[in-house]
Amino acid sequence: MIYIDFIADYGQSTGHEDLAFSEVCRRLCEEFMMRQMSFPQIKTLSVCPFNTIETGFVVAQLAFNSKLKEQHIIYHNTAPRKDTLEARVQNAGEFLAVAELPNKVRIIGVFGGYTFSFLKGITKVYKVKCARDGSQFRSRDVFPPCVASLAQHAGKPLETWELLGEEVTEIPTIPTNVILSIDGYGNIKCNLTNIQDIKMIQIGDISHQVATGDGIFSVPDGCLIVAPGSSGWDNRHFTEICLRGGSAAKHFGNPKPGDIIQKA
Numbered sequence: 001m002i003y004i005d006f007i008a009d010y011g012q013s014t015g016h017e018d019l020a021f022s023e024v025c026r027r028l029c030e031e032f033m034m035r036q037m038s039f040p041q042i043k044t045l046s047v048c049p050f051n052t053i054e055t056g057f058v059v060a061q062l063a064f065n066s067k068l069k070e071q072h073i074i075y076h077n078t079a080p081r082k083d084t085l086e087a088r089v090q091n092a093g094e095f096l097a098v099a100e101l102p103n104k105v106r107i108i109g110v111f112g113g114y115t116f117s118f119l120k121g122i123t124k125v126y127k128v129k130c131a132r133d134g135s136q137f138r139s140r141d142v143f144p145p146c147v148a149s150l151a152q153h154a155g156k157p158l159e160t161w162e163l164l165g166e167e168v169t170e171i172p173t174i175p176t177n178v179i180l181s182i183d184g185y186g187n188i189k190c191n192l193t194n195i196q197d198i199k200m201i202q203i204g205d206i207s208h209q210v211a212t213g214d215g216i217f218s219v220p221d222g223c224l225i226v227a228p229g230s231s232g233w234d235n236r237h238f239t240e241i242c243l244r245g246g247s248a249a250k251h252f253g254n255p256k257p258g259d260i261i262q263k264a
Contacts, residue, residue, distance in 0.1 A: 002040040002151045004028065005062050007076040007109075008139060009049045018046070024140045028075075031148035040073075040151065047181075047257075052078050052113025054257035057180040057189070057231075059107055060118035064233030069104040070154040075147050076109030077139035096128040096143055097168060098150065100158045108143075108150055111168060120171045126158075127165035177261045179203070180231075180238065186247025187216070187229070190261055192239045195226045201241060202262040203252040216242040224248065 006025065011018030021044045029039050047054045055078040066072045079093045097111035099119050108128065109115060116125050128146055135141035146163055153161045174191065181189045192198070200209050211218070211225045219225045221244050229240030241248045241261075249255065 001038055001071065002032075002154065003068055003072050004040045004042045004147070004151075005045065005072075005074045006042055007045045007047060007055060007058055007062075007074065007078075009047050009051060009055070009078045011046050017044070020137070020140070021046075023137075024077075024144070027140050027144045028147060031144045032151070035148055035152055037148070037152060047078060050078065051257050052115045053117075053174065053178065054181050055109075056114040056117050056174070057257070059109070059115065061231055061233070063101055063105045063107055064103070066103060066105045070106070072105045073147065073151055074105065074107045074109070075143075076107070076115060077143070078115060079110040079112050079138070093132060093138060095132050096130045096146060097125050098128050098158070098161075098164070099123050099125045106150060106154075106158065108147055110138075114172055114174055116168070117172050117174045120173065125168040125171060127168060129163045129165045175260070177263065179255055179257045179259045179261065181257050182249045182255075186243065186249035186251075188241040188248050188252070188255070189229055189231050190239055190241060192226060192241075192261060192263065195228075195239055198226050198263045200264045201226065201252075202264070203255045203259055206251075206253050207262075208251065210241070216240055217244065219244055221245040224251065 010020040025042045032039055055076055059074055059076050063074050094110050094112040098108045100106050101123055130146045131142055177192055179188055179190050195212050208224055213225055213227045216227045224243050226241050229238055231238045243251050
């Protein structure tokens with residue numbers, strides 16, 4: 001059984017699950033059926049539209065913490081098509097890429113912005129021999145055969161995969177002091193450092209005094225705190241800005257992943 005986490009920037013702006021998720025999942029199952037493989041178990045997850053920092057963070061959080069090894073594939077599609085701002089021919093977009101972590105989990109998705117940046121320095125990233133054009137909806141119409149082929153290749157060295165292309169050598173570095181993701185409680189997951197020295201935080205035009213502690217419940221209800229959070233992997237752990245009993249995101253005017261956090 002292959003387990004697929006499918007992460008894409010569909011539907012979050014509308015407040016409900018987008019039709020696109022169902023279409024891609026159905027297309028993946030068709031590709032597995034054509035190869036006489038068992039249907040994959042697919043879990044979908046929506047990220048902010050065009051937000052490659054959140055996509056990269058979510059991909060890494062799921063991949064690095066997985067114990068499913070080669071049975072786990074993370075397929076992601078956040079393709080802002082910002083690599084060039086000129087008019088495009090046949091809806092061409094950023095290329096498809098693939099990587100394998102030390103724990104054997106494989107990641108396949110559009111290489112755009114920061115989508116592979118949390119893997120930088122840890123594993124190699126390669127281009128996939130796959131068309132970059134041909135459809136507005138490439139995650140449904142173009143990429144699924146590559147995902148199914150990668151699943152069929154489970155248990156074999158990635159270097160022997162017939163669709164493996166050249167190594168990607170230029171991978172952007174994640175900026176410091178930015179929002180990485182915001183959870184359903186309004187907790188702001190971020191990569192702030194030296195949090196013990198922070199007295200005030202500003203996001204956009206809104207600033208608030210904050211407490212610091214060793215956990216988000218280190219303050220009384222109603223207080224704003226910066227503390228080590230629940231996200232991270234291996235020796236890398238991230239911080240959270242939390243309003244105990246409320247939403248820190250609302251407190252700061254509902255910022256987005258990628259927004260800069262200023263500290264004082």
